[in-house]
Amino acid sequence: MKYLLPLILPIFFISGCATHQSPTGRGQTLLFSANEINQMGDQSFEQIKTQEKISKDKATVAYVDCVANRITKVLPNKSIKWDVVVFESEQVNAFALPGGHIGVYTGLLKVAENADQLATVIGHEVAHVLANHSNEQVSRAQMTGMGMQLADAALGAGGVSNKDLYMAALGLGTQVGFILPYGREQESEADIMGVELMARAGFDPSQSMLLWKNMAKAGGGQGPELLSTHPSHSHRIDDLSQMQAQVMPLYMLSKGKIQNQCQNLK
Template identity: 65%
Template sequence: MNKLVPLLFISLLMSACATHKSPTGRSQMLLFDKNKMSQMGEQSFVAMKKSEKISQDKQKTAYVNCVANRITAVLPDQTQQWEVVLFDSKQVNAFALPGGYIGVYTGLLEVAADQDQLATVVGHEVAHVLARHGNEQVSRSQMTNTGIQLADVALGAGGVANKDLYMAGLGLGAQVGILLPFGRDQESEADELGLELMAKAGFNPAMSVTLWQNMAKAGGEQGPELFSTHPSHSTRIADLQALQDKVSPLYLAAKKQSLPQCK
């Protein structure tokens, strides 16, 4: 088993590399540069446009673009061009990808009843990109796979009995102890940053609570929060309510500007 020590040391050393701070001050491990992440985002978006049906409803498309454009207009980097696509699907969902890509599904428009509620979701998804969560996710996944591979080699070299059982336990521990809680941290951070974005863009942040109440009604029963990458609806709503005092001044300041209404 003495061979296990240097391998674990190498794994720990690798995990200490490329450490950054997120916009809220949380430590992040980022192994990929911006250009690589933009390339991944572009490839994914091109593939989705080929596989998913794009909506031909000009009014709904213009509406979604209006909301998305107001959100991206308040981002720190104004050199980034954003492409927005409305997909014709009953999915109640949206996403944003590194490189400047936003996708919204028509099913979301049935739950997000107005521009403020839609801005809650778009702001949240764009916040994932702003906080480099995609980079963080693929970096953590790569490091987890590397660690498991190193442990597999070490256990085999040490002649450990029931190695498969140990490896199964290690994989489960990595999933529950690292990846899933990490995902919830990202979701909560995106909620906070997204709320700030929508407020700066002149959308009413108080409607974020209404949006997630609608989501709770549409989503039905959820599994235990421990095994979910998203906070429970009740946790998310409580957190958003607690942030209202922080973002209200941003909204009031934005309301003084002449902003287009999205309908």
Template identity: 65%
Template sequence: MKKLVLTLLLPVLLAGCATTKSPTGRSQVLLFDKTQMTEMGGQSFAAMKKEQKVSTDKQKIAYVSCIANRITAELPDQSLQWEVVVFDSEQVNAFALPGGHIGVYTGLLTVASDEDQLATVIGHEVAHVLARHGNEQVSRAQMTNTGMQLADVALGAGGVSNKDMYMAGLGLGAQVGILLPFGRDQESEADELGLELMAKAGFNPAKSVILWQNMAKAGGEQGPELFSTHPSHSSRISDLQALQTKVTPLYQAAKKQSPTQCKKG
């Protein structure tokens, strides 16, 4: 059992060597450098463009690009040239990847009914990149896999009976105790940072509440929040409402500069 305890502590010890802070001050474990994450993001995006249908609708592309460009213009690092691609799919989704890549599915345009609502989603996804959440995810996956492999060796060497049962228990513990709670933290952090980005870009942050109300209607019933990487719709809406006092002045200041309107067409 001593060997097992040491084995399970090893990922934690490794994590301590690479701990940093997110933009909101939350502790993060990042095992990969910026160059590695940029390469991963670029490779993943290239593969997606090959595997999925890319839209050729010029109006939709211009509309999505207009919103995305206004949001990325508010990022502290302006060295990236962001690539925006619209995927022709009924999926109600969008994503952003390290290295400057944004993907939006046409199905999202039916739920995000105006530029402010779409800016909520794009701002949220870009915030994931800003806060290095992708690095966190792959770092945790690396540490979890390492811990599971070493635990398997330790259990076998110690002659522990019912090893498969123990490994299944360890797997569930890692999933619920490490990956999922941090996933929810990341989602909440991206909501907050994304709201700030969209407000600074001149998009109405109050529309974020309407967007997630629309998402709730489109998504139907959800499972228990405890076993989801995303906050429940009600929790998310409540948090967004609480953030309005903080981000509304940013929006009002941006509106005075008369930002370009993004026409849906």
């Protein structure tokens, strides 16, 4: 019996976890409070700012701020003041963290050709936060801590702390040699929520499909979808295409109320 306890105890632990539903009705296991997950986001963002070069280009910063601010203004929680930072890097990437943090790499601006396409990415990343995907990822890392330690040894990262594991779970663990990327269901969920956010903010949702086509060109060849944690570009574009009839009325309604000044800043 003593040999079975290490296998049985995690089952009882997991069964007692707080279960929630995501915005699309998917079941989630969330172990951390909103305050705890926000603190992790705050700490992670501060760490990133010490490791990456922050852009001083006023025009670029104003452009990204304009797009990000319009997205965050349509969020249901108006009490969070979102912090937006542009990083000088060739990475074609952006991220959002719990606690109200958005990071955009200048390399993304070469692929996102206009404000609508940039809004696609920012809306998608903010949607990850709204859907508690960060909490979900960190909770998984917590429940599989032993497996993470084994992965650490296999990858030769060495000396990885709990804080580093949480960074990896937030998708920001490249400095320790690995990350836990969002799964396909989470990515698809963020696509659905993100395209609605951009439409409500007055950005053209049809540009979301063009953005992912640009991403596909920039990323080169992509393996079969089952070999990736993310939806294939073609699958993602198909899903977004089906969303257009639902979100275009939101865009047309908001378009008349919001002046699109962001593109003029680029």
